[in-house]
Amino acid sequence: MKRAIQKVAILGSGVMGSRIACHFANIGVQVLLLDILPKEPNEAEAKKGLTLEDKAVRNRLVNEALEKTLKAKPSAIYDQDFASRITTGNFEDDLAKIKDYDWIIEVVVERLDIKQSLYEKVELHRKPGTLITSNTSGIPMQMLCQGRSEDFQSNFCGTHFFNPPRYLRLLEIIPGPKTNPEIIDFLMEYGDRYLGKETVLCKDTPAFIANRIGVYAIMSSMHTIEKMGLGVSEVDKLTGTVIGRAKSATFRTMDVVGLDTMVNVANNLNKALENDESKDQFRLPKIVQFLSDQKWLGDKTGQGFFHMIRHKDGSKELKEIDFETQEYKPVEKPKFKALEGSKDIHDLKKRIKFLVNFDDKAGEFYRATFYDLFRYCSKRIPEIADELYLIDQAVCAGFGWEYGPFENWDILGVKDTVAKMEAAGQKPAEWVYEMLEAGHDSFYRVEKGNRQYYDIPSKSYKDIPGQQELILxxxxxxxxxxxxxxxxxxxxxxxDGVIGLEFHTKMNSLGAEVIEGMNTAITMAEKDFKGLVIGNEGANFSAGANLAMIFMYAGDQEFDEINMMIAQFQKTMMRVRYSAVPVVVAPHNMALGGGCEMSLHADSVQAHAELYMGLVEFGVGVIPAGGGTKEMTLRFSNNIHDGDVELNRLQEAFMNIATAKVSTSAHEAKALGYLQDKDDITINRKRQLAEAKAKVIELYDEGYTQPAQQSNIKVLGKTSLAYFEAGITGMQYGDYISDHDAKIARKLAWVMSGGDLSQPTEVSEQYLLDLEREAFLSLTGEKKTLERIHSILFKGKPLRN
Known part of the structure; x- marks a missing residue:
C-alpha cells in the first residue's frame, strides 16, 4: 500500500506535542493540534464576559502551548510563517476531524489509563488504515493497544521523538504485537527521508534503546562522581565536547531537560527491570533525590544543579550545588592535567584515547565510566537490540554523542580494553570474547567502501543497512x-565522476591550506571529473577566514601580505563561480564569513536545514572581502523588478551585512538572500553529501556550460551613498552605533554604491571586488579593528568599541 503523509493530527499540545507539530510544519505538512478543554474561563477571560462556550476559551490551552513553543529559543520552527500550517482545536469539538488525516500521533501525559481512554474516542472517528502512533517514552506497546480493534492494532506502533524534535535526530520506532511490518518499513523510511531523523528500530523493552543506555550512562556517572568526590563543574568540563558529547555535558543538560524527566525514567527502570544485573545503578544518588525533593528541577523551576543568582544591582552570579553541603557555591573553574595535555589534539579519536589512558583523576573518571558503560551495553544484546550498531545510532542521535559506546570501544582498542575492564571488575558479555577468539578485533570495519558491523549470531561482519545510499x-x-x-x-x-573537498582545520577556518585545496580540487575536476562537491562532516561547515593570520599581518603592518591574501581568496571564490565544471557547496550548521561567501559563489548549494549562515565580518571591524559584498550587490542588481524601490532593496542587503545578520535555518537563509531559489535543502544531515553529489551529476547531465563574468551590475552611486550616509549619521547621533561602526558602515556603503559615481552605472564584478578589497585593507589598519579581532581571538566574544 502506497502512503503519502500530507496531514498529521497530533493529540496533546504539551512541550513535546507542540514541538512535534512545529517539526511537521517545517517539512510542509498540514497539522491539526488538539488538547483538552480548560475547566473554566481564566480571570482575564471572565472579565471579558467569555464562557466555556466561547471558542477562544475552549482552545485556550492548546493555543497557549503552541504560542509558548513558537516563542521559545532556540526556535522549534524553521520560519515563523510555517506556523500557519498548524490548526488548533480541542478533543471535544474537533476530534472528529481526524478522519481526514493520514497520521495520528498521541502525545498526551504518560499515564496508561489516559492514553487508553483517548484511544477509545479515536476509534470512533479514525478512518481504517490510518497510521496511529504513540510518542510514549516507556509504556509498552502491548499495554497501550489492549482492547483495540484489529485494524487499530495493525496500524499502531510507537514513534518516540526526542526533545527538542527539530534538533535531536533520534526517532525510535517500536512495533506493537500486531503491527503490520509494512507500517514499520514505511515509518523507518519516512522518518529518515522526510523528517531528517536517525530512525532506529527498537524492541518493546523498558525505555527502549536510547533512554535505557543514555540514562544508565548518566546514573553510572553520578554514582562514580559520588565515590570520587567530583563537583558539578568538574564533571561538565569532563563530559562535554572534549569527548565528543553535547556542549551542555551532564548537569547542564539535566537542568535544561528537567531533572524530573531523568528521575522518572530512572525510577521506572529501577522498578521495571527484573533481570538487569545493574538495575541498582538506576537508584537515585543522594544529591538527585535531594534536588527532586526540593523541587529544584532545573531551568523550569529556576534552579537545579546550577542556580543563576540575580542581584538587586542587576548583576548575575552563577552558582552550582555542593554535593556534600547541599548548598549552592560559586562555580568552580576546574583544571585537569589530562585536559591541559589534550588541548592541541584536534582529532577526536586520538583525544579520547589520550584522555582515557591519562594517569590523573580525569583519566580515572573516564576509565570508570567508559568501562562500566561498555560492559553494560555488551550485556544488553540481544535484550534491547540484536545488532550492536543500533545502540550506537540511538545514543548518538538521542543524546548528541559523536561516537557511541561500541565506537568508543573500537577507538580504545577492543582487546586491550577488555583486559583493562577485567582488571577493573567490569567483565563484558561472553560474545565479546567469542568475537576476539575468532580473530575479529573490532566492532566495525570498512570493506569495499561499505561500513560493516560485527554480527553476533553469524560471527561475521555485515553491511550496515542503508549505508550504501550515503556518502560518509x-x-x-x-x-x-x-x-x-x-x-x-x-x-x-x-x-561516478565526482570528487569531494573536505577541510579539517580548527573550526574549519579558511587559511592557506584550504585555499590551496580548493584550487587544486577545481583544477582536478576541470581536467578529469564531472564536477566537485565542497563539504565536510565537522561540527560546523566553516567559521570563516583565518583571523589569527590577518591579526598577525595587521599588527606587523604587513599590508601587502593582507592584500595578496585577500586577492587570492577573491580569485578562489571566483574560480568556484566560474569553473568549467559544476561546483556544489554543502554547508551545515555555522557557515559564517568566508564559509558564507563560498556558498554564495557556488553553482548550487545543497544546504542542511540547520544552517546558521551570514556575513559577520562587521563584528570584527571589517567588511566581507571574499566576494561577499560584491555578490550581495550583484544579487540586488539581478533581482530588481519593475516597480521596485531600488534604494529599499539595496538597503535590505546592506543591513544584512551591517548588522551581521545570521540565519537560524536554511529557509531563513533564503529569505535573507544568502541562498537562492535554485539552491536545495537537505533535511537529513547524513544524506547531504550524497544529495550534493547527485546535484553535481544533474548539472553535468543537463549540459553544464561555464558561465561568464558579469559586467552589467547596476550600482546607484551618489544616490545610494547619500541615502546610506543620512542613515549612518542618524544612527551615530542617536548613539545606536559607535564611531567605528559608522566608519565600517561608510566603507560598506561605498562598495555597495560603486563609489561616488554621479549616476546609476553598470560595473563589472572585478570593479566591485577591487573596491571591497581596498575597503577591507584600509580597515585592517585601524586600531579599533585590531581590538575587535583580538577580543574574538583571545576572549572568544565580540567587542563593540
Whole structure:
C-alpha cells in the first residue's frame, strides 16, 4: 500500500506535542493540534464576559502551548510563517476531524489509563488504515493497544521523538504485537527521508534503546562522581565536547531537560527491570533525590544543579550545588592535567584515547565510566537490540554523542580494553570474547567502501543497512579514496565522476591550506571529473577566514601580505563561480564569513536545514572581502523588478551585512538572500553529501556550460551613498552605533554604491571586488579593528568599541 503523509493530527499540545507539530510544519505538512478543554474561563477571560462556550476559551490551552513553543529559543520552527500550517482545536469539538488525516500521533501525559481512554474516542472517528502512533517514552506497546480493534492494532506502533524534535535526530520506532511490518518499513523510511531523523528500530523493552543506555550512562556517572568526590563543574568540563558529547555535558543538560524527566525514567527502570544485573545503578544518588525533593528541577523551576543568582544591582552570579553541603557555591573553574595535555589534539579519536589512558583523576573518571558503560551495553544484546550498531545510532542521535559506546570501544582498542575492564571488575558479555577468539578485533570495519558491523549470531561482519545510499567521509578514508591532501584539506574520489573537498582545520577556518585545496580540487575536476562537491562532516561547515593570520599581518603592518591574501581568496571564490565544471557547496550548521561567501559563489548549494549562515565580518571591524559584498550587490542588481524601490532593496542587503545578520535555518537563509531559489535543502544531515553529489551529476547531465563574468551590475552611486550616509549619521547621533561602526558602515556603503559615481552605472564584478578589497585593507589598519579581532581571538566574544 502506497502512503503519502500530507496531514498529521497530533493529540496533546504539551512541550513535546507542540514541538512535534512545529517539526511537521517545517517539512510542509498540514497539522491539526488538539488538547483538552480548560475547566473554566481564566480571570482575564471572565472579565471579558467569555464562557466555556466561547471558542477562544475552549482552545485556550492548546493555543497557549503552541504560542509558548513558537516563542521559545532556540526556535522549534524553521520560519515563523510555517506556523500557519498548524490548526488548533480541542478533543471535544474537533476530534472528529481526524478522519481526514493520514497520521495520528498521541502525545498526551504518560499515564496508561489516559492514553487508553483517548484511544477509545479515536476509534470512533479514525478512518481504517490510518497510521496511529504513540510518542510514549516507556509504556509498552502491548499495554497501550489492549482492547483495540484489529485494524487499530495493525496500524499502531510507537514513534518516540526526542526533545527538542527539530534538533535531536533520534526517532525510535517500536512495533506493537500486531503491527503490520509494512507500517514499520514505511515509518523507518519516512522518518529518515522526510523528517531528517536517525530512525532506529527498537524492541518493546523498558525505555527502549536510547533512554535505557543514555540514562544508565548518566546514573553510572553520578554514582562514580559520588565515590570520587567530583563537583558539578568538574564533571561538565569532563563530559562535554572534549569527548565528543553535547556542549551542555551532564548537569547542564539535566537542568535544561528537567531533572524530573531523568528521575522518572530512572525510577521506572529501577522498578521495571527484573533481570538487569545493574538495575541498582538506576537508584537515585543522594544529591538527585535531594534536588527532586526540593523541587529544584532545573531551568523550569529556576534552579537545579546550577542556580543563576540575580542581584538587586542587576548583576548575575552563577552558582552550582555542593554535593556534600547541599548548598549552592560559586562555580568552580576546574583544571585537569589530562585536559591541559589534550588541548592541541584536534582529532577526536586520538583525544579520547589520550584522555582515557591519562594517569590523573580525569583519566580515572573516564576509565570508570567508559568501562562500566561498555560492559553494560555488551550485556544488553540481544535484550534491547540484536545488532550492536543500533545502540550506537540511538545514543548518538538521542543524546548528541559523536561516537557511541561500541565506537568508543573500537577507538580504545577492543582487546586491550577488555583486559583493562577485567582488571577493573567490569567483565563484558561472553560474545565479546567469542568475537576476539575468532580473530575479529573490532566492532566495525570498512570493506569495499561499505561500513560493516560485527554480527553476533553469524560471527561475521555485515553491511550496515542503508549505508550504501550515503556518502560518509570516514568510509571514503578507510576505502582509500583519498587522491590529494595537505594539512588543512583532503580531496576524495566520491565515485561516478565526482570528487569531494573536505577541510579539517580548527573550526574549519579558511587559511592557506584550504585555499590551496580548493584550487587544486577545481583544477582536478576541470581536467578529469564531472564536477566537485565542497563539504565536510565537522561540527560546523566553516567559521570563516583565518583571523589569527590577518591579526598577525595587521599588527606587523604587513599590508601587502593582507592584500595578496585577500586577492587570492577573491580569485578562489571566483574560480568556484566560474569553473568549467559544476561546483556544489554543502554547508551545515555555522557557515559564517568566508564559509558564507563560498556558498554564495557556488553553482548550487545543497544546504542542511540547520544552517546558521551570514556575513559577520562587521563584528570584527571589517567588511566581507571574499566576494561577499560584491555578490550581495550583484544579487540586488539581478533581482530588481519593475516597480521596485531600488534604494529599499539595496538597503535590505546592506543591513544584512551591517548588522551581521545570521540565519537560524536554511529557509531563513533564503529569505535573507544568502541562498537562492535554485539552491536545495537537505533535511537529513547524513544524506547531504550524497544529495550534493547527485546535484553535481544533474548539472553535468543537463549540459553544464561555464558561465561568464558579469559586467552589467547596476550600482546607484551618489544616490545610494547619500541615502546610506543620512542613515549612518542618524544612527551615530542617536548613539545606536559607535564611531567605528559608522566608519565600517561608510566603507560598506561605498562598495555597495560603486563609489561616488554621479549616476546609476553598470560595473563589472572585478570593479566591485577591487573596491571591497581596498575597503577591507584600509580597515585592517585601524586600531579599533585590531581590538575587535583580538577580543574574538583571545576572549572568544565580540567587542563593540
Amino acid at each position: 567521509l570516514d568510509t571514503l578514508k578507510s576505502g582509500n579514496k583519498k587522491i590529494w591532501g595537505n594539512a588543512g584539506s583532503t580531496i576524495y574520489d566520491m565515485g
